[in-house]
Amino acid sequence: MTAPATPVTRSDVIPNVDVAPGRAKPRGRTWDRLVEGWLRGHTLLIYLFLYFPIVVVVAFSFNATSRRVTQWEGFSLRWYQSVLQDSVIQGALANSFRVALTTAILATLFGTMAALGLQRTPRWFRSIFEALTFVSIIVPEIVIALSTLVFYSTSFDVAHELFGVRFKLGYETIIAAHALFNISLVMLLVRARLSGMDRTHVEASFDLYGTPWRTFWQITFPQLLPAIVAGFLLSFTFSFDDYVITYFVSGAGTTTLPLYVFSTIRKGVTPATNAIAAVMLLITLTVLLVGQFLVWRNARRAGQRGAQASVAGMIAESG
């Protein structure tokens, strides 16, 4: 093959490639091996970096000590016992579940509806809607939190002056604020799935005189299900874990688990806090694994394979 006979295409992408014709083979190989080794080592280190803190928290939650957290005095479940019997923690856990479950249901329902409805709305409406979705995601959480608080406070004052009713911050205000971000999230996930959907089945269904309603439930919905499940689970965990927004818009008696944990962190690290942390990790991980299993089973029935068949793939793809 002669070099001039093969002109470099896409020269806009590849500006004159450095040609190294005199590259010595042995040196090149050592170099290659070094680069390979470094890539492997770096990757391994990052994974260790990501998991080490989690392992530390879980490990020390089993420590029997009642003094210094890091002084190992034997394996014990006593901290789990004391944490799970603590009525304040039980209350916070129940609040968190209540908020996260309601948020996830609302966000999944409204987000999926919006994704389906947007296909049928005029273009100008879709552009505005997309811009707002963008805004809801890029505005830092703290700004959303404080503006929501200001909005609640202002509108509650107005409601009091006009109608004499006194609204208070509570579950409803937390859930409404959490739902905003999560509606956007579910909508993006479902829309991504919709745009990549195979239309032939839908058309076949219409050719066979299927009603829109039946076509939706028998063809469209099963294909969207992985995105809907992923959206539900993401919403649940985001809401369950949220600290900043909840901190701004919660009222008396609606302390969630993250708020409780944050207040105990300020007093220092204790084995009990480690146990709560481990419980929170367990809850979020269970949610992830259950979701992964559901999506995987659905994909196997539908005969799909690969990255698409995992919650992980869905998140990485949309990321």
Next chain:
Amino acid sequence: MTASTEVAPAARARPRRSLPPGLLGGLLVLPASAWYLILLVAPLVIVVVMSFGTKSKFGGYEPAFILDNYAQALDPSRISPFVTSLIMAVAGTILCLLAALPIAYFIATRGGRHKSLLILLLIVPFWTSFLIRTYAWLTILGPDGLAGFIGGITGDSSFRILGTPFAVLLGVVYAYLPLMVFPIYVTMERMDRTLIEASKDLGAGRWATFRQITLPITATGLITGSILVFIPLMGEYVVPAILGYGRVFLIGNQLVLQFLESRNWPEGAARAVVLIVIMLVTVVFYVWFVNRGQRTREVSVL
């Protein structure tokens, strides 16, 4: 809506008794639109209006049209939280980039059958509680952990890591690293491999190929990742509050202080508006970069 290519088949083969597509679409997007209008547009508008107002005697808000709050927010003697945040956000983004690039490259090119597993392993920590992941570093960096260890070696028993910018930087890199890896991985994964082979056939070395083929093509992923990390970093509150002991004072800490403790809402609102403007400038730059010349494929921010 007829001009759109996205019209659902339901709108075409429509049998009797069903709603007109426009109405159905309107009904479906109604709840989400209401949410956007009431809990996104209205609050942001109120904050902007409030930023021009004054503080009333009881800590509330009194309507006015003054620029004092902005003068306060941008006063050189009180601007340091902004500067600190900006430095931390830029440093954190660069560190994430340096840490994420090799691992994304490794998974995309050497992952083989294990790609999905490797990505799942990145998602698991990201999925688990943000608060708990930040909290976990308290033990590791604390006086019984790394700080004590280093202090023991150097003989300086008062050596501390917690409460320093380094601890906060480590915390934010730890928290947001996966957000950097995902978009870079996706662009590298979708990259046309034949280009690399072509480059190698033409005699280019590994580094030359990486620098001249892989890097320009994955630029969109790099920028997307940087935006995804930079934006939450600018408004970060939890990490500096926990690992910085409040000594590393960022905009997030200042906003919490002004809204929940000193209750100076108009001045806090002005700071929030400045923060939003910084975000907008960053994002406009991002959109411009991604769409410039339409050479690179668009990868959405989420």
